[in-house]
Amino acid sequence: MEIGRSxxxxxxxxxxxxxxxxxxxxxxxxxxxxxxxxxxxxLRKDKGNLFHDPTLYPKLVGKLLYLTNTRPDLSYSVNLLSQFMENPRVKHYDAMIKILKYIKGTPSQGIFLPASLNMELVAYADANWANCPDMQRSTTEFCVFIGTSRSSAESEYKAMAAGCRRM
Structure with a gap:
């Protein structure tokens, strides 16, 4: 991890x-x-051709999981792909390549913690009923902020937080 202070x-x-x-x-x-x-x-667990190298897929998912420590914008996508580690399909690998290409355009993106004394805790949550096509499970997402910190990746939550502050 790289840490810069100003x-x-x-x-x-x-x-x-x-x-x-x-x-x-x-x-x-x-x-x-x-x-x-x-x-x-x-993405479905049993649709499409099996990926040719079943050991490569989990290695890449692991590398992306580690990257989510400072990249919450990747959390949903990487979590979704991690559900297919047993029998990865070509479509799953293609989705992983798309994530890597996204990272290519944003390699320095991370978390910014402002030098603010405000330690207010703010949380947002979202749910999607029966979104999983394989098991009809619901998915949930959440984001928690301490003080005025905002991840540089969470533009949707930034806009929502800014809108709520103006109300």
Missing amino acids: KAGIQICQRKYALDVLSKTGLLAAKPSPLPMEPNSK
Whole structure:
């Protein structure tokens, strides 16, 4: 992890690690993706051809899981892909490549903790009823902020928080 400090606050990111992952996967020169995953994508555990290297897929998921320490914008996508570690399909691997291409465009993104004395705890939650196409399970997401800190990746929550403050 890389930690930078200034009068404005502390920035935590994993730029070097992200670039190392891209280099090892051969995607360092890939065209960046604007999104980590296609909206409303429905990945199934038993649809499509099996991925040719079942040991590579879990290794890459593990690398992406480690990257979520400073990249909460990847959490949903990586969590979704981690559900297919037993029998990864080509579509799952393609979705992982899309995440890596997103990282290519945002390698320095991370968490910023401002130098503020405000220690207010703010939380947001979202739920999707029966979103999982395989088991018809619900999915939930949440985001917690301490003080005025905002992850540089959570633009949706930033906008929502700013809107709530104005009310």
